[in-house]
Amino acid sequence: MSFQLQRLDAHLFSDLMQQWNALFERDDILWDHSKPYIEHAQRIASEPTKDPRYGIYGLVAKTNGQLSYEGFTHINQKLPKTPDAELRLVWTSLSPKYEEKFDRNDLATVTFSLLHGAILLAQGEMKARSIRLHLGNVTERDYVLGIAKGLRWTHPNVEIAFAGNWLHIKNVDELHLQSRSGEEP
Amino acid sequence: MTFEEALWKACLESAKALGDDIKKISWLLSNKPAVARERDKAA
Numbered sequence: 591m592s593f594q595l596q597r598l599d600a601h602l603f604s605d606l607m608q609q610w611n612a613l614f615e616r617d618d619i620l621w622d623h624s625k626p627y628i629e630h631a632q633r634i635a636s637e638p639t640k641d642p643r644y645g646i647y648g649l650v651a652k653t654n655g656q657l658s659y660e661g662f663t664h665i666n667q668k669l670p671k672t673p674d675a676e677l678r679l680v681w682t683s684l685s686p687k688y689e690e691k692f693d694r695n696d697l698a699t700v701t702f703s704l705l706h707g708a709i710l711l712a713q714g715e716m717k718a719r720s721i722r723l724h725l726g727n728v729t730e731r732d733y734v735l736g737i738a739k740g741l742r743w744t745h746p747n748v749e750i751a752f753a754g755n756w757l758h759i760k761n762v763d764e765l766h767l768q769s770r771s772g773e774e775p
Numbered sequence: 776m777t778f779e780e781a782l783w784k785a786c787l788e789s790a791k792a793l794g795d796d797i798k799k800i801s802w803l804l805s806n807k808p809a810v811a812r813e814r815d816k817a818a
Contacts, residue, residue, distance in 0.1 A: 624804045661802065682802045689805050694790035697797055701786045706779065726801025733789050733800070740785025744776050768777045 592699055593649040593660050595707030600636035606648060606659040607632070613686040620686060627683055631662055643667040643716070649684075649703055660685050661700060665708070667716045674719035677712050678756075679704060681724070701737070709762045723757040731755070 598606065607628075614621035635646040649661040661684040667675050682704065688696060704723065712718040725731045734757045738750045749760035776784075790797065799806060 620804055623807060627804075627807060683804055683807075684802045686804055688803055692797065692800075692803060694787065694793070694797060697790040697793070697800060698783065698786040700802065701790075702783050705782060705786075726806075727799065729793065729796050729799040730801060732796075733793055736789025736792050737782075737785040740788055741781055744781040744784075745778060748778070765778055768779055 591651065592706070593651050593703040595647045595663075595665075595703065595711065596650045598631075598635045598646045598648045598662060599640075602648065602657075603632050603635040603646065605657065606662065609659055610686055613689075617686065617689070620689065624683070624686070627681065631664065631681075631683075634664070647707070647711075649700060649707075660688075663704065665711065665716070667718055675717060676720040676722055676758075677708050677716055677718045678722045679708055679724060697733075701733075705759070706767070709759075709765060709767065712762045713765075713767070717763075719763050720758060720760040721762055722753075722759075725755045725757060 596602070610628075614624070631646045634644070644664070644666040646662055647665050648659050649663070651658040651660055661682060663682040664680050666678050666680075668678055684692075684700065705721070708721045708723070712721055723734070725734060731752075735752075738752075738757070741748055741750060748765070751758045751760065801807070
């Protein structure tokens with residue numbers, strides 16, 4: 591099971607909130623402090639004019655036509671000090687359901703889905719040569735260092751670097767993906 | 776091994792290596808700074 595990155599508009603974000611509100615009702619503190627992050631994302635998703643270089647993307651599981659919103663992230667397309675665009679993933683937030691259970695399979699699924707989905711976007715609707723994933727703390731840096739080590743072993747041609755609090759995967763436009771749907775092997 | 780297979784394996788193996796630190800991932804809403812501060816005060 592993996593999730594797809596799907597751009598959220600006002601309607602889809604409203605669906606997300608319907609699912610998440612039931613979970614927030616059990617935890618007032620969590621809602622009070624999550625509110626700014628969520629309302630900020632909702633404002634961006636609900637803007638009437640779609641910005642092709644900035645959007646809120648849901649981590650969406652699709653089962654029998656039903657959508658389950660597992661999280662969301664901000665994705666923007668930047669032109670840094672090079673002529674090549676890059677995609678940046680920041681402010682990722684997971685569904686409150688993961689407060690109750692979040693294991694290694696969940697983390698692997700979310701991370702695989704973010705990175706694979708970003709590469710698909712970079713090869714498709716948000717053309718870019720590299721992707722960056724923001725790392726929120728030391729734990730994430732340790733975790734992603736482990737991923738980089740694994741990938742360097744099996745795919746030494748994939749260029750992976752760290753810059754500050756960012757994981758940087760370069761030349762993603764040259765990667766050949768077997769799956770276009772985001773399904774993990 | 777395809778890139779997807781390698782990526783999935785790397786994500787899973789690294790997640791296993793985190794052990795209990797998995798609960799410190801900042802993507803969890805409870806690890807957003809304000810929530811963590813509030814809970815620390817209440818504890």
